[in-house]
Amino acid sequence: MPSSQLRPILCVVGARPNFMKIAPIMRAFREEGIPAWLLHTGQHYDEEMNASFFRDLGIPEPDVNLGIGSGTHAQQTADIMRKVEPVMDEQNPAAVLVVGDVNSTIACALVASKKGIPVIHVEAGLRSGDRSMPEEINRVLTDQISDLLFTTERSAADNLVREGIDIERVHFVGNVMIDTLYYNLQSAKPVAETLAEYGLDPRIAHDPAGFALVTLHRPSNVDDPKILGGIVDCLSQISRDLPLIFPIHPRTRGRLESFGLMEKLASNRITCTPPMGYLQLLGIMKESRVVLTDSGGIQEETTALGIPCITLRENTERPITVTEGGNVLVGHDPQRIIAALGEAINHRRGEPMRPEHWDGKASQRIACILRAWLTS
Known part of the structure; x- marks a missing residue:
C-alpha cells in the first residue's frame, strides 16, 4: 500500500522524557514514509523548556497541543482523556503510539483502547517491582492494553510473558533514547x-x-x-x-x-x-x-x-x-x-557500553515493523 493511502499514526508526547524518545521515531517514520501526527498533551508545560527540547532534538511542532498543565495524577490523567478523545474522533488514526510511562502514556492508551484503536507502546516491559511508583502502574496498565509492544532489553519480554501478554505482540528493538544520544552527541x-x-x-x-x-x-x-x-x-x-x-x-x-x-x-x-x-x-x-x-x-x-x-x-x-x-x-x-x-x-572511567540493540537504530527497527504491520 503506498504511503498516500495509509492513515496516520497518532504519536503522543507529554513530558520531557518523552521528547527524547519520540524524536528518532518521528525521523524514522519520515524516512520510511509512514504518515504521523504529533500530539503534545502539555503535561510538562514550561513553554521555554518545551521549545528548547523541540528545537534541540529537531522535533516538528505538534499538530495538536492539549495544554493540560499541572495537577494530581488523577486530575492530569482524566483531563488528558477528556481532551484527547475528540482528537482521536476527528483524526481516526491507524494507531496511537505512546512512549515511556508518564500519565500521558496511560491516558491516551486507555482512550484509544476503548475506541478500538490499536495501541503501540515503545519502551514496554520495564519493571521496577515497586507499585508505589506511579510510573510502575502506568507501565503495567499500558502494556496490558497495547497491541504492539517494543522493548529495550530482553528481560522486558520475560516480564510481559509473566503478566500474560502474548509474545507474538512483543518486539525487541533496542533503546530509542540511545538513538537520540548518538544522533546528538x-x-x-x-x-x-x-x-x-x-x-x-x-x-x-x-x-x-x-x-x-x-x-x-x-x-x-x-x-x-x-x-x-x-x-x-x-x-x-x-x-x-x-x-x-x-x-x-x-x-x-x-x-x-x-x-x-x-x-x-x-x-x-x-x-x-x-x-x-x-x-x-x-x-x-x-x-x-x-x-x-x-x-x-x-x-x-x-x-x-x-x-x-x-x-x-x-x-x-x-x-x-x-x-x-x-x-x-x-x-x-x-x-x-x-x-x-x-x-x-577511584576507578578509571569505563568504556562506553553497547547492550544488545543499543546501536542507534532502534527507531529504524520500529518503523520497519510498523510499515509491514500497517500494510498487512
Whole structure:
C-alpha cells in the first residue's frame, strides 16, 4: 500500500522524557514514509523548556497541543482523556503510539483502547517491582492494553510473558533514547559554554578533580524533608572533594525552598542551575566524572557513555544498566552514597557500553515493523 493511502499514526508526547524518545521515531517514520501526527498533551508545560527540547532534538511542532498543565495524577490523567478523545474522533488514526510511562502514556492508551484503536507502546516491559511508583502502574496498565509492544532489553519480554501478554505482540528493538544520544552527541554543548550562558563561573569545567552531575526529581527523594535534607547534607560533603553541577528540577526547587534547604547548597563547589535543554545536559553528562541521579533515562545514557552512575533509588526498571553498565543502586542513605562515590572516582572511567540493540537504530527497527504491520 503506498504511503498516500495509509492513515496516520497518532504519536503522543507529554513530558520531557518523552521528547527524547519520540524524536528518532518521528525521523524514522519520515524516512520510511509512514504518515504521523504529533500530539503534545502539555503535561510538562514550561513553554521555554518545551521549545528548547523541540528545537534541540529537531522535533516538528505538534499538530495538536492539549495544554493540560499541572495537577494530581488523577486530575492530569482524566483531563488528558477528556481532551484527547475528540482528537482521536476527528483524526481516526491507524494507531496511537505512546512512549515511556508518564500519565500521558496511560491516558491516551486507555482512550484509544476503548475506541478500538490499536495501541503501540515503545519502551514496554520495564519493571521496577515497586507499585508505589506511579510510573510502575502506568507501565503495567499500558502494556496490558497495547497491541504492539517494543522493548529495550530482553528481560522486558520475560516480564510481559509473566503478566500474560502474548509474545507474538512483543518486539525487541533496542533503546530509542540511545538513538537520540548518538544522533546528538557531537552537537552537545561544552560545559564551560553552558555555565557562561547562565552567568556562572565556567572554571568548574576545568577543575583538576573533575566534576559530578546531580539530578533529583522523584517524590521519594524530594517530598520528605528528612530524606531531602540528608541528601543535601551528603551533597555538601561530596562537594568538598568533587565539584557538583546541579540543574534543579522545578519540583525539587520548590521542595528545597519550602524546607529551607536552598542555603545549604550555597557553595561555590555546588553550581546550581535552572533545568537545562537536552544538548546542554548531554554536554555536562559526557564530560562528568560521575553522575548522581534518580532518573531512569540518565541511567541508560550513562551506560552508553561509560560514565559511572550512582542511582538514588532502591530499585530500577532498567536492570541492564546495572548488569552491563556502571550503574549502582544506593537509595538515599548518605553512607551508601559516599561509599559508592568513592569507588566510582577511584576507578578509571569505563568504556562506553553497547547492550544488545543499543546501536542507534532502534527507531529504524520500529518503523520497519510498523510499515509491514500497517500494510498487512
